[in-house]
């Protein structure tokens with residue numbers, strides 16, 4: 001997968017040299033390039049923003065540098081991803097769909113945002129996805145790109161040693177995961193549930209399913225709306 005990130009703070013992305021993302025880059029699984037938007041400015045002050053039409057607080061990112069940057073990194077297979085507080089909520093399903101694409105371009109907005117015409121113009125040449133990480137506002141899109149890059153990269157073939165964990169983890173299966181435990185069996189007077197030490201794999205699977213359903217019902221009942229009814233059998237309803 002090819003990924004191009006455009007930002008006025010390219011140093012924000014040094015975390016993408018670390019851990020499994022760094023290994024994915026080293027293994028050639030992920031071809032990541034980070035670009036400084038100011039590369040595509042033409043004035044001595046390398047200006048990327050200006051005052052908003054219609055007035056209002058703050059500054060807006062100018063269209064010209066963005067258009068030149070997108071033209072420089074685009075490919076026929078590119079999809080533009082723009083983190084934004086006004087975007088579609090980003091979910092695991094979005095991570096799965098992005099992980100299947102050959103080329104992602106991330107546009108990191110700052111200030112009050114990017115001139116809308118940049119997105120409208122780009123949409124005439126490539127798919128554009130404006131995504132929100134949640135109902136809160138950051139200083140810019142950079143941190144959101146790091147989160148999205150982690151959610152996407154871990155799904156790429158060869159990145160996670162044990163691909164099985166991808167199917168069982170929270171949100172991948174559509175529900176919240178059951179609690180997990182490791183040694184010691186008793187710690188500060190708290191014991192690991194006996195069922196997990198029973199060796200009875202059928203009983204363990206049922207317990208985990210019940211815990212997953214109870215946790216989801218308690219913390220994220222909204223997940224049941226999208227959960228296929230046929231995957232909730234009568235035993236689950238008894239949980």
Ligand SMILES: Nc1ccc2ncsc2c1
Pocket residue numbers: 083084085108109110111112113114132133136137138139140141144
């Ligand atoms: N450009 C921009 C500004 C704030 C923000 N918060 C979450 S994503 C994002 C993107």
